[in-house]
Amino acid sequence: MSKIRLGLLHSTIRGDEKLILQAARDRGVEVELVDIRTQIFNPETYRANFKVALERSVSTVKGNYAIRFLEAQGVKVVNSSAVASLCEDKFLTSLALQAQGVATPKFALVFTYEQAVAATEQLGGFPVILKPALGSWGRLLSKINDLDALETIIEHKEVLGGPQQKAFYFQQFVDKPGRDIRAFVIDGQVIAAIYRHSPHWITNTARGGQASNCPITPELAEICRQASQAVGGGILAMDVFEVGGGRRGQGTRNGRGGKTTQPAGFSINEINHTMEFKNSEAPTGVSISGAIVDYCIRLAKENEK
Amino acid sequence: MQTECPTCDGAVVLPAGTEVSEIISCSECQTRLVVEEVGDAPRVEVAPAIEEDWGE
Numbered sequence: 001m002s003k004i005r006l007g008l009l010h011s012t013i014r015g016d017e018k019l020i021l022q023a024a025r026d027r028g029v030e031v032e033l034v035d036i037r038t039q040i041f042n043p044e045t046y047r048a049n050f051k052v053a054l055e056r057s058v059s060t061v062k063g064n065y066a067i068r069f070l071e072a073q074g075v076k077v078v079n080s081s082a083v084a085s086l087c088e089d090k091f092l093t094s095l096a097l098q099a100q101g102v103a104t105p106k107f108a109l110v111f112t113y114e115q116a117v118a119a120t121e122q123l124g125g126f127p128v129i130l131k132p133a134l135g136s137w138g139r140l141l142s143k144i145n146d147l148d149a150l151e152t153i154i155e156h157k158e159v160l161g162g163p164q165q166k167a168f169y170f171q172q173f174v175d176k177p178g179r180d181i182r183a184f185v186i187d188g189q190v191i192a193a194i195y196r197h198s199p200h201w202i203t204n205t206a207r208g209g210q211a212s213n214c215p216i217t218p219e220l221a222e223i224c225r226q227a228s229q230a231v232g233g234g235i236l237a238m239d240v241f242e243v244g245g246g247r248r249g250q251g252t253r254n255g256r257g258g259k260t261t262q263p264a265g266f267s268i269n270e271i272n273h274t275m276e277f278k279n280s281e282a283p284t285g286v287s288i289s290g291a292i293v294d295y296c297i298r299l300a301k302e303n304e305k
Numbered sequence: 306m307q308t309e310c311p312t313c314d315g316a317v318v319l320p321a322g323t324e325v326s327e328i329i330s331c332s333e334c335q336t337r338l339v340v341e342e343v344g345d346a347p348r349v350e351v352a353p354a355i356e357e358d359w360g361e
Contacts, residue, residue, distance in 0.1 A: 012339055012352065013327040021324065035326050060358040136360035206360065237361065272361035 004300045005030045006293075007053030007075065009066050011037055015278040017056050019289035027293055036062055041069040052300040053077045054235075054292070056274060060088050060136065063274060076303055078296060079234035079273045086231045087273035091133045091169050093231065100230035103223060103267040105241070106172035109133070113154045119170050120150065129171040134164050138204035143173065174241045174267065179203060181214050181240040181266075184277060184288050186295050188228040190221045192286035193240075205279055213283045219265055227268045235292055237275035241267040306347040312336040319347050328352050 006024060008031050010017055024031045032050055036057055040046065046069070053075050057063030067081045079087070086092050097104040108119040120128045130142040130153060144150045157165045180203045183193040193216055196209035203209040214220075224238055244265045277288040306319035315333030319340065323329075327340045329349070337352040 010326065013324045018322075018324065018327070033324070033326075058359045059356060062358075134358070136358065139357075274361055276361050 003028065003030050004297055005032065005050045005052075006296050006300065007032050007034050007048065007050035007070070009034050009036050009053055009055045009057055009063065009070070009077075011035065011057045011059055011062060014058065014276070016276055016289070019278055019281070020054070020056065020292055023287065023289040023293040024296075026290075027297065029293060029297060034066075036066040039066070041065070043069075043072065046073065048073050048075050051075060051303050052296055054296055055079060055084070058274075060084075060134070060274070064088065076299060078299065079236070080232065083232040083234045083236075084273045087236070087271045089133050090131055090135070090171075090270060091167075093271050094171075096230045097227060097268055100226060102226045102230050103243070105174050105267055105269060108170050110168050110170070111166065113151060113158075116150060116154055116168055116170065117147070119168075120144075123170055123172045126150075127173040129173050131169050131171060132165060133167055133169040137206040138202045140165075141202055143201055171269075173201075174243060174269070176201070176203070176241060179242075180269065181220070181242065182211075182280065183214075183216075183220060183224050183238045183240055184275060184280065184286075184291075185224045185228050185236045185238055186234075186291050188225045188233055190216045190224045191291045192216075192280060192284040192288055193220065194280050194283055206276075211279055211283045213285070223266045223268060227271060231271055234273070235275060235295060237272040237277070239269040239272075241269050243267045306343060308347040308349055310334060310336060310338065311349065311351055317349055319343060319349075323347075 006029050053070055055063050055067050055077055064084055067077045070077050071081055086096050091109050094104055094107045106123050110116050110119050127143050127145045130144055132140050142153050179195045179197045181193055182196055183190050193214040194211040195214045196203040198209040281288055308317050310317050310331040313334035317331055323340055323343055325340055329338050338349040339352040341350050342348040
């Protein structure tokens with residue numbers, strides 16, 4: 001069989017991409033680095049030299065266009081445009097999880113201050129979380145503790161924000177035990193997980209959260225499998241809340257009156273489709289980069305059949 | 306491989322295996338740099354500023 005060739009779509013190359021490159025080279029995979037910032041995505045002139053590509057752009061917008069273009073050229077891209085378009089948008093992710101009965105915090109989307117007040121009451125009152133539906137690295141997350149703060153933040157967004165900032169995605173505040181879980185999920189299987197410890201309510205490692213290994217229990221594996229299925233699978237990083245002790249999210253019901261089949265204790269907060277993992281390999285002892293490349297190799301072999 | 310930091314003119318050493326487009330930091334002034342060329346004539350520039358849609 002000929003050597004496997006993998007397109008690696010990137011912009012700036014971070015430590016994560018370096019690990020992927022090394023893992024690919026260790027496995028004898030031929031990698032074509034495609035800096036999407038230097039490409040001309042013209043279907044009349046562009047010719048891809050690979051049948052499978054891994055999307056690793058640090059820019060979500062540019063990455064999504066690159067995925068769409070290459071899919072139109074017949075390239076299988078990981079993650080697919082369908083998965084990326086769901087996971088890039090927190091509201092769409094929440095809808096997909098709820099539709100499949102996967103436990104997730106209560107949420108609502110509104111466009112005005114008056115509706116924001118009403119939605120806050122529906123979500124259990126203050127504190128409530130306001131997030132940009134399209135956002136990253138924990139930026140512009142707001143924990144709103146009272147009506148005065150809600151009014152101020154909505155007014156700032158209405159006056160200063162772009163169109164995307166004027167869609168107000170609210171989420172029930174979940175009182176975490178000083179940590180949450182980041183689970184790395186490939187093809188529905190949790191390959192590694194970390195606790196992200198922080199005294200702050202935002203636990204992103206990009207915001208200073210400290211990582212330690214998290215055991216993969218059957219319950220964690222099962223909710224992540226279902227969440228992966230809900231958004232279309234692929235290579236995903238899931239932010240998971242522990243919600244034991246009577247703190248349960250919307251996932252206790254599927255919103256249509258039926259009880260979910262979720263194990264008690266976990267709730268899926270967000271799902272990321274271009275995972276950052278470089279600081280998670282050491283605490284977990286798992287080669288996440290190797291697992292990513294192994295998955296791409298599997299896809300490439302299936303593609304050749 | 307060695308070149309100069311565009312901000313402080315300090316020496317920037319690029320270890321073997323450095324990739325074009327890789328983000329590094331100047332050891333002297335800590336400026337975030339992006340590698341533009343490797344090989345015989347390595348070159349770095351100041352890295353692009355973080356944009357709103359960056360990251361996971």
